[in-house]
Structures are given as C-alpha cells and as structure tokens.
Amino acid sequence: MNEQRKEELLTRWLDDALTDEEVREFEPxxxxxxxxxxxxxxxxxxxxxxxxxxxxxxxxxYPDFFNVHLQRLVExxxxxxxxxxxxxxxxxxxxxxxxxxxxxxxxxxxxxxxxNSAPMQPPGxxxxxxxxxxxxxxxxxxxxIQHDEALGATLIVVEGLDExxxxxxxxxxxxLGGQHGYYVVTHGEVY
Amino acid sequence: MNLFRxxxxxxxxxxxxxxxxxxxxxxxxxxxPPTDRELVRRSQGGDYAAFDAxxxxxxxxxxxxxxxxxxxxxxxxxxxxEVFVKVWKALPKFESRARFSxxxxxITHNVVYDWMRKRKIESAGExxxxxxxxxxxxxxxxxxxxxxxxxxxALTQGELRERIESALEKLSPEHREAIxxxxxxxxxxxxxxxxxxxxxxxxxxxxxxARKKLQSLLTKNS
Amino acid sequence: MPQRRVLLLALLxxxxxxxxxxxxxxxxxxxKIGKVRTELIFATNQGVADLGAGVKPLSKAEQKxxxxxKIGAYSNFVKLGSVEQDVLAGYKSWAAPIANNEAIxxxxxPQARINKKLRLDIELWQKKKMVLRWDPFFEVGKKIYLKxxxxxxxxxxxxxxxxxxxxxxx
Numbered sequence: 140m141n142e143q144r145k146e147e148l149l150t151r152w153l154d155d156a157l158t159d160e161e162v163r164e165f166e167p168x169x170x171x172x173x174x175x176x177x178x179x180x181x182x183x184x185x186x187x188x189x190x191x192x193x194x195x196x197x198x199x200x201y202p203d204f205f206n207v208h209l210q211r212l213v214e215x216x217x218x219x220x221x222x223x224x225x226x227x228x229x230x231x232x233x234x235x236x237x238x239x240x241x242x243x244x245x246x247x248x249x250x251x252x253x254x255n256s257a258p259m260q261p262p263g264x265x266x267x268x269x270x271x272x273x274x275x276x277x278x279x280x281x282x283x284i285q286h287d288e289a290l291g292a293t294l295i296v297v298e299g300l301d302e303x304x305x306x307x308x309x310x311x312x313x314x315l316g317g318q319h320g321y322y323v324v325t326h327g328e329v330y
Numbered sequence: 331m332n333l334f335r336x337x338x339x340x341x342x343x344x345x346x347x348x349x350x351x352x353x354x355x356x357x358x359x360x361x362x363p364p365t366d367r368e369l370v371r372r373s374q375g376g377d378y379a380a381f382d383a384x385x386x387x388x389x390x391x392x393x394x395x396x397x398x399x400x401x402x403x404x405x406x407x408x409x410x411x412e413v414f415v416k417v418w419k420a421l422p423k424f425e426s427r428a429r430f431s432x433x434x435x436x437i438t439h440n441v442v443y444d445w446m447r448k449r450k451i452e453s454a455g456e457x458x459x460x461x462x463x464x465x466x467x468x469x470x471x472x473x474x475x476x477x478x479x480x481x482x483x484a485l486t487q488g489e490l491r492e493r494i495e496s497a498l499e500k501l502s503p504e505h506r507e508a509i510x511x512x513x514x515x516x517x518x519x520x521x522x523x524x525x526x527x528x529x530x531x532x533x534x535x536x537x538x539x540a541r542k543k544l545q546s547l548l549t550k551n552s
Numbered sequence: 553m554p555q556r557r558v559l560l561l562a563l564l565x566x567x568x569x570x571x572x573x574x575x576x577x578x579x580x581x582x583x584k585i586g587k588v589r590t591e592l593i594f595a596t597n598q599g600v601a602d603l604g605a606g607v608k609p610l611s612k613a614e615q616k617x618x619x620x621x622k623i624g625a626y627s628n629f630v631k632l633g634s635v636e637q638d639v640l641a642g643y644k645s646w647a648a649p650i651a652n653n654e655a656i657x658x659x660x661x662p663q664a665r666i667n668k669k670l671r672l673d674i675e676l677w678q679k680k681k682m683v684l685r686w687d688p689f690f691e692v693g694k695k696i697y698l699k700x701x702x703x704x705x706x707x708x709x710x711x712x713x714x715x716x717x718x719x720x721x722x
Contacts, residue, residue: 147534192491193514196390199407212415215664270688289620293696300701307655
C-alpha cells in the first residue's frame with residue numbers, strides 16, 4: 140500500500156468513515172501499527188477540545204448594523220452593475236422595490252437622530268443623503284447637524300464617550316516643562 | 331438604535347407558529363422556518379427580504395470561518411460583508427440542486443484567499459509567528475493595515491482556547507482551513523473539496539498532515 | 553515590544569509587506585483616488601500655552617467659526633495632531649492624528665462615488681474600541697467636524713476632510 144493511500148485510510152479511519160471494503164483493506168496495515176489506536180484516541184480527545192473551544196458560529200459585532208450596511212453595499216453594487224437589457228434578476232426593479240421603504244426609514248431615522256431637515260441645502264454643503272450614524276455603545280448618543288451655520292460644515296455631536304486622560308494622549312516621552320508634550324506630525328505623502 | 335433593529339431584522343413574513351386555526355390536536359401543524367432552498371429561490375426572484383433572512387441565518391458561520399482564518403475582528407466584519415455582496419451578485423448562477431451553504435463557504439474561501447494574497451501572507455508551510463503576534467498600529471500604513479493592526483483585540487481567552495488557537499495559527503492556510511471546515515464546520519470531504527477547489531485526495535492529505543501537526547504542536551506546548 | 557513595533561513600522565513604511573508583487577496596475581483596489589486629512593483639535597476654556605510646543609494654534613478664522621458653532625462655549629482651540637493619507641479605491645485606511653498614539657483613530661474607506669462627491673465609511677476608534685460608524689458624502693475642501701470625547705476641562709474635536717479627489721475613470 141502506498142503512503143498516500145495509507146494516509147487517506149488513516150484519515151477516514153479516524154473519522155469512522157471507512158467503507159466495509161476499506162476496513163478490509165486497512166485492517167492488515169492497522170495490525171502492524173497497534174500504536175495507532177492510542178494516537179486515534181489522543182486525536183479524538185484533541186478534536187473534542189477543538190470543537191468545544193472554536194465556535195462554528197459567531198455573530199458579527201453589531202449584527203443588526205451588519206445587515207443594514209450590507210443592504211447599502213448591495214444597493215451600490217446593483218447601481219453599478221445594473222443593465223436593464225440583460226438583467227435576469229430584474230435588479231433595477233428590485234432596487235426600486237426595496238429602496239422605497241429603506242429611503243423612508245432613512246428619513247425617519249434621520250429625524251430621530253436629530254438631523255437638520257432643512258428642505259433647501261445651502262450650496263457647497265456636504266450632502267449626507269441617506270447616511271447613517273451607528274454606535275455599538277448603548278450609552279452613546281449622536282446629533283447630526285447637516286449644516287452648522289457658524290462652521291459652514293457638517294457637525295456631528297457625540298455624547299457619552301469615555302473621557303480621555305493625559306496618559307491616553309501622551310506621546311512617547313513627550314514632556315515639556317513638566318507638562319505633557321504633543322507632537323504634531325503632518326505626514327504628507329505616505330508612499 | 332431600536333429603529334435600526336426593527337428595520338434590520340426585517341423578518342421574512344409568514345404564519346406565526348401557533349396561530350393556526352383550531353390549535354391543539356387536530357389543528358394544523360406549525361410551519362417550520364423557510365429552508366435555504368426556499369429563501370434562495372425567493373431571493374433569485376427579487377425578494378430582498380428573503381435574502382436578508384439568508385444573511386441573518388448564515389452570517390454567524392461565515393463570520394466565524396473568516397475570523398478563524400483571519401484573526402482580526404475589523405477585517406472579518408468587512409470580509410463577511412464582501413462575501414454576502416458576492417453571494418447576492420452570484421445568485422443568478424446558483425443552481426438550486428446544489429447545497430447553498432457549501433456554495434457560500436466556497437465564496438468565503440475565495441474572499442479570504444484574495445485578502446491573504448493581497449496582504450502577501452502566503453506560506454507553503456508554517457506561518458511566521460512574528461507577524462501574527464505583532465500588534466503595532468501602523469499609523470499612516472494605508473494598505474491593508476489590519477493584520478498588523480489589532481486595536482480591538484482585547485478579549486480574554488481561556489488557556490485551552492489560547493493554546494489551540496495558537497496551534498491553529500501555526501498551520502498553513504490550507505491546513506487550517508481543512509481542519510476548520512471538517513472539525514468545526516462539519517463538512518464532508520466532498521464538500522471540503524468543492525469549497526477549496528481541490529480533489530478529495532488533496533483534502534485527505536491536508537487533513538492528515540494538519541491533524542498530525544496540530545497534535546505535535548499541542549503536545550509540545552502542553 | 554516597542555522596538556519591534558518601530559521595526560514593523562519601518563518595514564511597513566514601504567506599505568507593501570514582504571515585497572510588492574501586486575502593483576496598482578494589477579490590483580485596482582490599490583488605485584489612489586484622493587486624499588483625506590484627519591485632525592485632532594482640543595477645545596478648552598483654559599490657557600493653552602502650557603500644553604507644549606508641539607501644539608499648533610488654529611487660524612483665527614477657524615477659531616471664530618468654532619466659537620460660534622454648536623460645539624459649545626469654548627474660547628480656545630488648538631490642533632493636537634494632523635495626518636494626511638491617500639484614499640485607496642478598495643482598502644480601508646487607518647489614520648492616527650497623533651503619531652504613535654492609539655487613543656483616537658479614524659478609519660475611512662470609499663463606498664460610492666456620485667459626480668464630485670465621495671461616500672466614505674468612517675469609523676471613530678477610541679482606545680482600541682470602535683465607538684462610531686458613519687457614511688457621509690464628502691466634497692473636496694469640505695470638513696466634517698465631530699465633537700468627540702472630553703479631555704481635561706474641554707472636548708476633543710475630530711475633523712475629516714477630503715483634500716483631493718481624482719477624476720473618475722470613464
């Protein structure tokens with residue numbers, strides 16, 4: 140019996156997956172290696188530890204947002220790929236079909252998040268149409284101000300984040316005159 | 331955020347169990363949840379709610395598989411998203427007689443290996459533990475920073491899990507994947523061959539050597 | 553460990569791990585489509601002179617705008633850190649406005665492009681945890697301000713700005 144065949148039968152034997160014919164083929168080889176039985180038991184113990192510690196299913200972090208965000212990606216992908224002349228799924232129709240409730244939901248969500256719902260956007264303001272804010276932290280709240288008049292820009296106010304300490308922001312050994320120093324680095328071109 | 335939960339859960343509409351007229355003995359049987367085949371068929375017909383239900387049903391397995399290969403939460407999340415976008419796009423080509431979960435694992439395999447190839451962490455043998463252990467923040471390192479960037483890794487793990495995960499990380503991607511698909515995900519050899527796009531013989535060989543290596547590593551470290 | 557970190561940073565400064573065999577020509581995800589600047593500002597009512605020489609004041613105009621904004625009643629604003637990075641078509645970037653400091657990190661990844669606007673998936677990370685995710689549209693030259701965590705007696709403000717955007721290929 141060649142090595143490759145032996146390895147295959149050993150693997151199947153370990154998994155109790157030998158056919159009757161394979162059992163007959165393997166038994167003489169097994170008889171020459173009685174130590175294999177102990178090794179099989181050892182691996183089976185390891186396998187049960189592996190199965191007990193490595194989960195087969197793990198919900199991704201922020202599972203609700205996972206689906207919502209995916210929907211956005213699918214929307215973008217459908218928009219890019221849409222070709223009404225050859226679409227077999229009717230993606231154009233599909234996109235329109237589920238977009239309506241999603242768009243309506245985005246408006247409601249925007250209201251709840253306190254977005255500025257001025258009907259006319261001043262020129263040059265970033266358009267946050269349909270954009271979503273999400274925090275996995277239950278104590279964090281956000282307010283999006285589409286156009287802060289004074290800043291002339293979009294401002295998002297986040298409340299509830301942990302306060303930072305001086306130790307968090309110190310850089311290396313930065314210390315000037317007994318105070319912490321902060322190095323400002325403008326990296327410019329990275330490559 | 332409750333609104334997002336409501337919107338995102340988007341359950342597939344169907345009869346509520348126990349709602350059947352007559353109830354009790356002699357009443358209608360409770361409807362079981364839709365099968366993958368049914369959800370796929372409806373998704374292929376343009377029912378996004380059915381696709382959303384497929385995602386909810388399978389995202390745990392996809393994410394677990396990716397994270398066990400990639401070992402980084404942030405990247406795993408993004409890669410899992412990529413898997414389902416590809417699933418969505420490839421649905422017209424999916425033949426319903428095939429098993430959806432195997433097909434989905436195949437796409438997951440491709441996404442993970444594309445990611446690895448781009449990150450240039452290809453190895454015919456053992457991984458370089460130095461790269462895996464690095465937790466540096468590569469400030470300004472724009473390209474695929476996550477393997478060396480693990481700011482979210484703060485989980486406490488049992489000693490056994492650490493030893494096993496450490497041993498798994500020392501396997502090559504192919505050996506690790508074979509072990510995970512067989513021992514953790516419970517796939518048959520033929521399914522593993524489909525997922526990894528190789529022959530059954532290759533699957534057997536990979537399993538054989540992966541198991542030997544794992545045993546050797548864990549015996550050495552115990 | 554710090555020395556290994558420096559070594560890794562040095563290795564990664566060339567961007568491609570273990571040698572770049574895949575060029576932008578082969579991987580369209582590596583196309584640079586623009587630049588983003590991320591800054592960290594400190595808003596306070598206390599004096600700023602003792603913060604250290606590395607801290608830079610903001611322009612008078614920006615300070616005036618910030619004072620009048622809904623950020624809150626602060627009198628002084630200084631820049632603690634700033635970093636400018638390329639936006640790659642298919643990859644997520646991590647920005648650390650204060651070099652070598654993980655307290656505040658910002659990630660960005662392009663999602664969609666409509667005319668001259670670019671939708672970026674933005675994440676704010678605070679001390680190794682993702683605290684916020686947002687996907688606004690950006691226009692060149694327009695900053696987005698994010699009033700973040702408290703520090704000392706004031707607030708940190710994170711700004712993200714699309715500095716440039718390449719013409720899209722047709």
